[in-house]
Amino acid sequence: MPSKNNSRNLATISEVVKGGYCVGCGTCAFRAGGKMLFTDMGEYVPDIDSTDYSAYASSCPSLQPEQNETVIGSNLFRENATHEIGLGHVTGTFAGYANEGSFRQHGTSGGMVSWVLAELMRKDIIDSVVHVKEVEGANTEGPFYEYGKSTTISEVKQNSKTKYHVVELSKILREIKESDDRVAVVGVPCMIKSLRRLARLDKDIKKRVVFTISLVCGHLKSVNWSRSLSWGAGIHPNQMKNIQYRIKGESVPARAYVCQIETQDGTQKILDTANIVGGKYNVGSLMLPACDYCDDVVGETADLTIGDAWLPKYDVDNRGTNLLITRSNEARNLLISAMRENRIYLDNITADEARSSQSGGFRQRGEGLSHRLQLALDIGKKVPEKRIRPGEFKLTALRKEVYKRRSIVSRDSRIAFKEAIEKNDYSIFVSRMKRQLVILRHLEFATSFPRLFINKFNRAIRGIALRMGRA
Ligand SMILES: Cc1cc2nc3c(=O)[nH]c(=O)nc-3n(C[C@H](O)[C@H](O)[C@H](O)COP(=O)(O)OP(=O)(O)OC[C@H]3O[C@@H](n4cnc5c(N)ncnc54)[C@H](O)[C@@H]3O)c2cc1C
Structure with a gap:
């Protein structure tokens, strides 16, 4: 309670x-x-x-x-x-x-x-x-x-x-x-x-x-996330009319976030958000x-x-x-x-x-939240009271670093993108975020390699079974 x-x-x-x-x-x-x-x-x-x-x-x-x-x-x-x-x-x-x-x-x-x-x-x-x-x-x-x-x-x-x-x-x-x-x-x-x-x-x-x-x-x-996808796709946010975030297609895997951006003059561009800086949903850019x-x-x-x-x-x-x-x-x-x-x-x-x-989602909002609450309290910040308790999970130093880095990516991406818009210069966002995202990716990979490997293997087996079933 x-x-x-x-x-x-x-x-x-x-x-x-x-x-x-x-x-x-x-x-x-x-x-x-x-x-x-x-x-x-x-x-x-x-x-x-x-x-x-x-x-x-x-x-x-x-x-x-x-x-x-x-x-x-x-x-x-x-x-x-x-x-x-x-x-x-x-x-x-x-x-x-x-x-x-x-x-x-x-x-x-x-x-x-x-x-x-x-x-x-x-x-x-x-x-x-x-x-x-x-x-x-x-x-x-x-x-x-x-x-x-x-x-x-x-x-x-x-x-x-x-x-x-x-x-x-x-x-x-x-x-x-x-x-x-x-x-x-x-x-x-x-x-x-x-x-x-x-x-x-x-x-x-x-x-x-x-x-x-x-x-x-x-x-x-x-909304700046949508604008960042557009800019990353080569369409200035001022030219953007709308965006569909996950379109479907024969060659689009269910887990992919392939988006379609439409410009004011009606042209459309389709691309995988994972290829855009901060576009991979889970890294938490512009959250x-x-x-x-x-x-x-x-x-x-x-x-x-x-x-x-x-x-x-x-x-x-x-x-x-x-x-x-x-x-x-x-x-x-x-x-x-x-x-x-x-x-x-x-x-x-x-x-x-x-x-x-x-x-x-459960890791990020379970053990991850518990660690973030503890970090906030350690610096004297007021926090909302949650059902998860500060510091209730035992985490490795590497895992703690992953959660800390994700929060930093979210915080810095908001500031960097605002500045990029104000100065009309997308490279401000790219140069500030690229290195941080690479560090986060390496950390995440180091802590989750066995899980990712097993998931990929299972998916490959199921994919073959599904294709055989449809044939
Ligand atoms: C911000 C966000 C994060 C998400 N994260 C996850 C996740 O981590 N894991 C996961 O499994 N699923 C997540 N989802 C849900 C997932 O993306 C799909 O929306 C869900 O699976 C429903 O798909 P569908 O084909 O049944 O919906 P559809 O039949 O396409 O219908 C979607 C319905 O949702 C409404 N809608 C769309 N966007 C919003 C919104 N922002 N707020 C309220 N209503 C909206 C639409 O108007 C429409 O009625 C997320 C959704 C959002 C908006």
């Missing part, structure tokens, strides 16, 4: 914002009638200088640890679900994809997020969907994507695909509150957590949000600082969690396979009955397999 808040833990929204612990969810701005600022770091924060936020800590995901994910999950799901370490409350763990229509083809992974949203509409459980859509007439100064509503299945499909891009909820929450629609909301774990906290305080939001889907989350990227203090990998407060089934037996299939975790019987039954009608494909997987499919 969480210990009592003390002077080393955060207590106010102002401390959250100033300490770099704000995920930019916008629930405080919604409640306070304030606004969210879009900063030159390409991130959202509440405008704490123009509005008094002191009364709105109770919905902030970084404050009030007594309402952590385990407690919220217990209140919502305890009756029917079992509790699994790292996964939260669970009624089922699956790997699968949509068979019906073109959901899988148009989805980032197995297309199950869009399929479930469509199914909820077909069954008249919801009237509309709150998810992430392109900003109409986006200009190069602002975000490319934002929360919006879809009211038809074709609109849901049009707005499929993952956007590794920050979004905030304050504007759409006003829309949800003002309409009578029953909505399903899609969000990363911290967004769903703040929505759950808000629903305890606002009866209109509670009534209207009838279903939540959490995406599994590695970490959030600022929100708050994500270094998260311990919810799989959205433990959502009715249904969907991610990628990163297991050797699934990730050899480049058409994409989802990881699915249900927390209510309704969510589980919805999937099982469609599976029986062959509209979706589902395998039951164990909780261990579900955890293994996100092993990197």
Whole structure:
């Protein structure tokens, strides 16, 4: 259980914002009638200088640890679900994809997020969907994507695909509150957590949000990450119109992040983000600082969690396979009955397999978080109180160095990219980050060589089996 808040833990929204612990969810701005600022770091924060936020800590995901994910999950799901370490409350763990229509083809992974949203509409459980859509007439100064509503299945499909891009909820929450629609909301774990906290305080939001889907989350990227990919691809951020982060194709492995960038004059460029400085997702370039203090990998407060089934037996299939975790019987039954009608494909997987499919995320947010908390406390910094305790894991010196270096990459990349934009010189970002990324890569390789070797071997074997099966 969480210990009592003390002077080393955060207590106010102002401390959250100033300490770099704000995920930019916008629930405080919604409640306070304030606004969210879009900063030159390409991130959202509440405008704490123009509005008094002191009364709105109770919905902030970084404050009030007594309402952590385990407690919220217990209140919502305890009756029917079992509790699994790292996964939260669970009624089922699956790997699968949509068979019906073109959901899988148009989805980032197995297309199950869009399929479930469509199914909820077909069954008249919801009237509309709150998810992430392109900003109409986006200009190069602002975000490319934002929360919006879809009211038809074709609109849901049009707005499929993952956007590794920050979004905030304050504007759409006003829309949800003002309409009578029953909505399903899609969000990363911290967004769903703040929505759950808000629903305890606002009866209109509670009534209207009838279903939540959490995406599994590695970490959030600022909008500057998208701009850095564009610049690295040879397109100046001022020329960028939009970006698709993970496109599919015969020659694109499921785990690859091959992006497509479109310019203002309509030309398109496709390239593997791993070939761009800071483009390899996991190195943490242009990550929100708050994500270094998260311990919810799989959205433990959502009715249904969907991610990628990163297991050797699934990730050899480049058409994409989802990881699915249900927390209510309704969510589980919805999937099982469609599976029986062959509209979706589902395998039951164990909780261990579900955890293994996100092993990197659990290491970074388990032992890694524990080490980062300890480092912050050692220098007298206030930190959010998490379910993971500072220094609770025994780590080798090399592993500690990996976690420290990842945080340095995140911190320095934000500063270097901002400066590159200000001076209109991409080489500032490249020269500062290249060496750091090489050091990090070597350290990661040194600590994870046996695991990487076994995974690669398993994938090769499964790949051959899959190709033989398809032939
Ligand atoms: C920041 C981020 C980090 C992620 N990290 C991981 C990870 O570490 N491991 C993992 O397994 N999966 C991760 N995912 C989830 C994964 O990328 C896929 O989104 C997921 O597998 C669903 O694929 P799908 O084909 O079912 O979705 P689709 O059918 O393509 O539908 C995606 C849906 O999500 C909505 N959406 C897209 N971006 C966002 C967003 N930023 N916030 C809220 N809603 C959004 C879309 O509007 C659409 O409705 C991450 C997603 C995000 C946004």
